[in-house]
Amino acid sequence: MKLMRTEDAVGQMLCQDITRIIKDVEKGPVFRKGHVIREEDIPVLLSVGKDHIYIWEEDDEMMHENDAAQVLYDLCRNDNLTRSEDIKEGKLELIAECDGLLKIDSERLFRVNNYGQMMIASVHNNFPVKKGQHIAGMRVIPLAIERSKMEDIKAQVGDEPIFRLLPYQKKKVGLVTTGNEVYYGRIQDTFTPVIEQKLKAFGSEVVAHEISSDDPEMVIDCIRKVLAAGADMVICTGGMSVDPDDKTPYALSHTADNVVTYGAPVLPGAMFMLAYKGENNEIPMLGLPGCVMHEKRTIFDLMLPRILAGEVLTGEDIARLGMGGYCMHCKTCIFPNCSFGVQGA
Incomplete structure (x- = not known):
């Protein structure tokens, strides 16, 4: 890589994208890597502040930023994930190929970002993503980086990709609405439509619905x-608080094979219950507190994508939600584009 005065660079090949920024109008490459500089390009280069430019010269010990971005992408790519079509200004982006739950190995991501001269920025772990959504970007900081550094970070991270995207599984949901007030017709059931709407957003549906009084045996x-x-x-709705008539936790604990938690460090949603039925925790069983009915976002919005992506959650997973x-x-x-559900390292 050779530094030259711009006026002297006619006929030379650019080794980087040259960016032009006009506030509120334009931000992007005005010339791309590999462009052979012409006489008429000189005023344009000077107008974007390029009095000097780098000309690429082959060097076996150095790697161009575009090639290094590809190395970083290779550390990230996995099933259901792809890359942006072009490398722009030395940057590649990771794109979801389906709806699903994004899982990130935070320790190995930190290892890359703590190495120096390279970076990968992403949305947060356990993020529910949509097909086509850009979820991460990566590049090295200098225009060229030592090949030995890229080989070293590859060895440190290993062969297992840093990112996974778990597609949602379509669940057949059995809904149990509890409460004397609904069972005896004292009030209208406004909880069920909320659950149905949230399930529909992930491709699942209620296939069986029962209404029960507060009698735990019922x-x-x-x-x-x-x-x-x-x-x-x-999914059981209602009867999840500490009132004497609230027996849903009792009923769930007597039908499940594995009770994970009754209670979660999440507001709204502290009185949440999670259990599983089956030798291998095949059937998730949820007890939803009343806040799910009237609050826009709750514990249910944090748990539903993870459960529908096939995760079997533990008590530690729940504790980390605090x-x-x-x-x-x-x-x-603006959920999920906010701090709700973002866990500390």
Whole structure:
């Protein structure tokens, strides 16, 4: 790589994209890497502040920023993930090929970013992404970097990709609505439409629905009925607080094979319950507190993508929700593009 005065560079080949920024109008390459500089290009280069430019010269010990970006991409790519078509200004981006849950190995991502002279920036871990969404960008900082450094970081990170995108599984949900007030017709059931809408957003649906009084044995019977109807996920609404009539946690604990938690460090949603049925935790069973019915975003919005992506969650997973588990109740909700659900390292 050779530094030259711009006026002396006619006929030379650019070794980097040259960016032009005009506020509120334009931001992008005015010349691309590999462009052979012409006489008429000189005023343009000077107008974007390029009194001197780098001309590429082959060097076996150095790697161009574009090639280095490809190395970083290779550390990230996985099934259901692809790259941006072009490398622009030395940067590559990672793009989702399907709807799903993004999983990030935070320790190995930190290893890359702590190495120096290279970076990978991403959305947060456990992020629900849409097909076509850009989820990460990567580049090296200098225009050229030692090949030995890129080989070293490859060895440190290893062969397992840093990113995974888990497609959602379509679940057949059995819904059990509990509460004397609904069972005896004292109030209208406004909880079920909320659950149905949130499930539909992920391609799942309610296939069996039972309404129970606060009698715990009736709740147990209703859970068994939706399971018998073929449900591979059970959701119970209502009866999750500490009131004497709230027996849903009792009913879930007596039908599940593995109770993960009753309680979560998330607001709204502290009275959440998670359990599983089956030898291999095949059937997730959720107890949803009343806040899910009336709050825009709750524990349910954090748990649903992970469960539908096939994760079997542990008590430690739930405990880690505390940092980032406080919803700010913003006037305009932009979830999931916010701090709700973002966990600390």
